[in-house]
Amino acid sequence: MENESEVASFPSTAPAEVSQSPTPGVVISLVVGALTPDLPEVLSALALQDYPNLQILVLLGQSDEEQTKQVKELVASTTPGAHITELGADLGYTVAANAVLRLVDGESGFFLLMRDDVVLDVGAVRQLVEEMYRSNAGVAGPKILDGENPQILRSVGYAMDWFGQLDDPIEPQEIDQEQHDAVQDVFIVSSACIMVRADLFATINGFNPDLPGASADLDLCWRLHATAARVMVVPSAVGRHRENS
Numbered sequence: 001m002e003n004e005s006e007v008a009s010f011p012s013t014a015p016a017e018v019s020q021s022p023t024p025g026v027v028i029s030l031v032v033g034a035l036t037p038d039l040p041e042v043l044s045a046l047a048l049q050d051y052p053n054l055q056i057l058v059l060l061g062q063s064d065e066e067q068t069k070q071v072k073e074l075v076a077s078t079t080p081g082a083h084i085t086e087l088g089a090d091l092g093y094t095v096a097a098n099a100v101l102r103l104v105d106g107e108s109g110f111f112l113l114m115r116d117d118v119v120l121d122v123g124a125v126r127q128l129v130e131e132m133y134r135s136n137a138g139v140a141g142p143k144i145l146d147g148e149n150p151q152i153l154r155s156v157g158y159a160m161d162w163f164g165q166l167d168d169p170i171e172p173q174e175i176d177q178e179q180h181d182a183v184q185d186v187f188i189v190s191s192a193c194i195m196v197r198a199d200l201f202a203t204i205n206g207f208n209p210d211l212p213g214a215s216a217d218l219d220l221c222w223r224l225h226a227t228a229a230r231v232m233v234v235p236s237a238v239g240r241h242r243e244n245s
Contacts, residue, residue, distance in 0.1 A: 025109035043078040051125040056082035094207035107199040124237040138229025141189025147242030157186030157233035181235040
């Protein structure tokens with residue numbers, strides 16, 4: 001992996017300063033559809049991340065003026081350094097997430113693409129970046145637990161068999177007892193929270209906007225594999241997913 005210590009920076013119109021940190025820059029691209037009861041916890045978890053070179057970009061897909069005002073006030077109170085971009089309407093997760101390609105200058109560092117219903121543990125961003133470098137990976141995803149009952153596993157990535165069928169290693173309602181905590185190559189990680197090298201995301205032009213849900217996950221990771229990028233699951237990084245959207 002080439003040196004990516006220069007942080008990917010927002011355009012000059014954005015109120016974000018370019019960090020000179022020697023650590024690679026991470027832009028968290030959080031797609032927010034509405035003001036939900038979980039959003040304060042999601043934002044607070046981002047504010048508590050222990051990674052030193054982090055910028056937060058909130059992509060707000062909301063046309064209601066009062067909702068927009070409330071989300072802006074919440075962002076200002078929980079993550080005061082975050083930059084908010086109003087998309088004007090709910091464009092869907094994949095289209096909204098792709099906006100990071102036109103809003104962020106440069107292709108160094110990493111994008112962490114997130115839905116607004118994923119709460120990250122404090123060290124999640126740092127652990128994802130560390131493993132990206134350790135494994136020379138292009139993509140990494142955390143272990144996903146159930147948002148209501150964090151003892152239940154939701155995702156540790158998917159393999160693919162010789163017949164093109166996805167293989168989920170998790171049984172329904174399986175309890176997390178660290179049995180899936182090995183870092184490993186997978187075919188897909190969940191797009192609910194996915195870290196990708198900024199240059200690779202630009203190379204493949206992001207998500208296919210015509211594909212919804214799990215199909216978008218599969219298509220994105222498949223195209224990233226085609227660039228010879230490794231796709232890894234990093235279970236030491238943990239997120240809780242409530243699936244509000």
